Amino acid sequence: MKILTTVKKVVDVELTIRIADGAIVEDGLQYVINAWDENAVEASVQLKENNGAETTLVSIGGGDNTDIIRKCYAMGIENGIHIEDPALEKADSSIYAKVLQKVYEKGDYDLVITGKQAQDTDSGQTGIMLAEYLGLPCVSNVIAIEVIDEQHVKVSRLGDAGTERVELELPAVVTVSDSINEPRLPAMRGVMMAKKKKIEVMDLAALGTSPEEVGGGAPKSEVVEFMASKTRQSGQKFEGNAADITTRVVDLLVNEAKVL
Amino acid sequence: MAKILVVADIKQGELKSSTAELLSKARAIGAETAVVAVGSNMSSLTPDLVNAGSDTQYMADDPGLELFSAGPFASCVVDAAKQFNANLIWFGFSESGKAAAPRVAAQLEAACATEITDVVIDGEQIEIVRPAIANKVMQRVKVNTGQLVAVVRAGAFEAADGVTGTENIVTLSPPPSDLKAVIKELVSDASGEIDLADADIVISIGRGAKDQAGVDLVKELANDLNAGFGSSRAMVDGGFMAHNKQVGQTGKIVAPSLYMAIGISGAIQHLAGMNGSKVILAVNKDPEAPIFNVADYGIVGDLFEVVPILREEIKKVRS
Ligand SMILES: Cc1cc2nc3c(=O)[nH]c(=O)nc-3n(C[C@H](O)[C@H](O)[C@H](O)COP(=O)(O)OP(=O)(O)OC[C@H]3O[C@@H](n4cnc5c(N)ncnc54)[C@H](O)[C@@H]3O)c2cc1C
Ligand SMILES: Nc1ncnc2c1ncn2[C@@H]1O[C@H](COP(=O)(O)O)[C@@H](O)[C@H]1O
Numbered sequence: 001m002k003i004l005t006t007v008k009k010v011v012d013v014e015l016t017i018r019i020a021d022g023a024i025v026e027d028g029l030q031y032v033i034n035a036w037d038e039n040a041v042e043a044s045v046q047l048k049e050n051n052g053a054e055t056t057l058v059s060i061g062g063g064d065n066t067d068i069i070r071k072c073y074a075m076g077i078e079n080g081i082h083i084e085d086p087a088l089e090k091a092d093s094s095i096y097a098k099v100l101q102k103v104y105e106k107g108d109y110d111l112v113i114t115g116k117q118a119q120d121t122d123s124g125q126t127g128i129m130l131a132e133y134l135g136l137p138c139v140s141n142v143i144a145i146e147v148i149d150e151q152h153v154k155v156s157r158l159g160d161a162g163t164e165r166v167e168l169e170l171p172a173v174v175t176v177s178d179s180i181n182e183p184r185l186p187a188m189r190g191v192m193m194a195k196k197k198k199i200e201v202m203d204l205a206a207l208g209t210s211p212e213e214v215g216g217g218a219p220k221s222e223v224v225e226f227m228a229s230k231t232r233q234s235g236q237k238f239e240g241n242a243a244d245i246t247t248r249v250v251d252l253l254v255n256e257a258k259v260l
Numbered sequence: 261m262a263k264i265l266v267v268a269d270i271k272q273g274e275l276k277s278s279t280a281e282l283l284s285k286a287r288a289i290g291a292e293t294a295v296v297a298v299g300s301n302m303s304s305l306t307p308d309l310v311n312a313g314s315d316t317q318y319m320a321d322d323p324g325l326e327l328f329s330a331g332p333f334a335s336c337v338v339d340a341a342k343q344f345n346a347n348l349i350w351f352g353f354s355e356s357g358k359a360a361a362p363r364v365a366a367q368l369e370a371a372c373a374t375e376i377t378d379v380v381i382d383g384e385q386i387e388i389v390r391p392a393i394a395n396k397v398m399q400r401v402k403v404n405t406g407q408l409v410a411v412v413r414a415g416a417f418e419a420a421d422g423v424t425g426t427e428n429i430v431t432l433s434p435p436p437s438d439l440k441a442v443i444k445e446l447v448s449d450a451s452g453e454i455d456l457a458d459a460d461i462v463i464s465i466g467r468g469a470k471d472q473a474g475v476d477l478v479k480e481l482a483n484d485l486n487a488g489f490g491s492s493r494a495m496v497d498g499g500f501m502a503h504n505k506q507v508g509q510t511g512k513i514v515a516p517s518l519y520m521a522i523g524i525s526g527a528i529q530h531l532a533g534m535n536g537s538k539v540i541l542a543v544n545k546d547p548e549a550p551i552f553n554v555a556d557y558g559i560v561g562d563l564f565e566v567v568p569i570l571r572e573e574i575k576k577v578r579s
Contacts, residue, residue, distance in 0.1 A: 011393065013394045013396065013528060094366070094371075094372070119393065119394060120392065120393055122374070122390075122509075123374055124358055129363075132366035133366060136440075137331070137438060138363075138441070140358070141359065158355060158503055159356065159359075160271055160354050160355045160356050161272070161328065161448060162447050162448040162449040163503070164328065164443055164446055164447075165445040168441050169440040169441075179496070179497075219404065220369075220371035220403070220404055221372070221405075222404065223399045223401050224387075226399055227398040228397065229395055229398045230398075232535060232540070232553075232556075234555065235556035236557055236558065237552050237557075237558035238560065239547060242559075242561045242562070242566050242569060243569055245561065246561070247569070249541065249557050250574055250577060251577075253518070253539070253541065259461070259518040259539045260485075260577065260578070
């Protein structure tokens, strides 16, 4: 089985994000692998270990992605492709999906595993759109993948009515939730080996496409302004005798907040 | 005039409140409204769909549509969107909506935005507002296509009083089922429990509740208050709470009048699911826990001591 995993480099969401003049202030930011993509990498590597598979990752944009791709190598991914092109600066999910389509078509993959969402966009669109463009079956928000045979996998998805178990005919696309696994910490040996591995870097021309073909010149939507989110004020905090402060808070919930 | 198609949010045969909220917003903008309902055995829902504020009802009612499957679901929405000539196609916040919206957008070659909290329509120009980066920032997004498929964040719009629509039913022909993604089984969530999305009060527990005894203790409080009973991811990972009880970025987004976070530290991924709540009460033994930064009322204390008192005091004031 050939598996393609998508990995995006995103801003570290645990750090403070400042905004000035409608844009995010670069100073002080750090970049990491999108958390849900770490789950996708872990899922791919587990399939490789348990069922035998060839694993490739692709990452689009982000400038120097050496660190994050090496981390995925150290986790057990075998091949890495990095697509970097100035025409992708304003890319939306649909454009990333079209670039991924090109990568897919060059590689003859059986299964694409994406994260369910990128932590910088919180969009949750790219993998699903990729499947649409490729005409492949797709299940999103997946929490388990089980190989049935060369042509089929069975996946579990968290849906509105409960856990849906779906049999997918390959090739197919799945987007994974963080509930699917606990990404491993790479072993030292893996980290050393990863340093020697090559990363295939390409622009759109090398990928056999053009900015126009992937919609790069005209994103369907674009962020025109970043704004600070409404922060909640911290309210009244009570310390001391449990009975006293709890009684006091219940009184406030009833008479001040009027929610009880 | 903008034409807004709202995708009906139906769970266990019931129309969820998001449908009326979205239709109210659509009417407030001055748009022409329609709703598309996808499912099985829905004839009894027609009055609800009309009363929610739709002027046309596209119905895809077929036994083959009983279990959710994103492909056929999206096909029905695309069909309705084309017939109605919709500029905006809105899904309420649900896993089905999140799965179907990107498909619908790809098929229509429309723009797509998830978790929108506001929309501004100025002639042909559509702009939306949405949170990003785990709610740390808001984005104003310009739509360049004239057509937008969006998933509306829970609690973003309110249902207006006195709204109603007119009945004009259009029957959609059922799409073929997805033979390459066949749903084999649905393991239903415990039914009879209060849906977190509907509850006026939600009480969630975190790792601080420790074990089954802690879960049971807080659950009694939830039962007393007829509240939704939710959880942080830690208690789901620990096997104490079902997946569908998780509140947060990966779980449910809730916006109740009162949210109680009991033994929850307040990681951003959890906050992203509940910081739209009207009033937040936190109980945590660590005075520095980040949850206190967003809580309107904070009790610093051991939940095993505080929760029983909370129950008693609430019982007193309620009787
Ligand atoms: C991609 C991604 C997605 C995620 N999605 C979600 C999500 O949807 N929802 C979610 O919740 N998390 C999510 N998480 C996990 C999140 O980052 C936190 O790990 C999680 O929310 C922590 O849960 P917690 O607050 O219960 O546990 P902890 O962080 O361990 O906090 C436990 C708290 O309990 C307090 N405590 C302990 N004992 C007591 C006591 N006796 N009385 C009172 N207080 C006590 C402690 O002081 C502490 O503050 C996600 C993480 C990632 C990376
Ligand atoms: N630039 C990118 N490079 C590689 N993968 C991406 C990129 N953008 C999105 N993806 C994948 O698509 C998923 C969903 O992204 P989004 O639609 O932005 O939420 C991510 O978790 C990634 O797996």
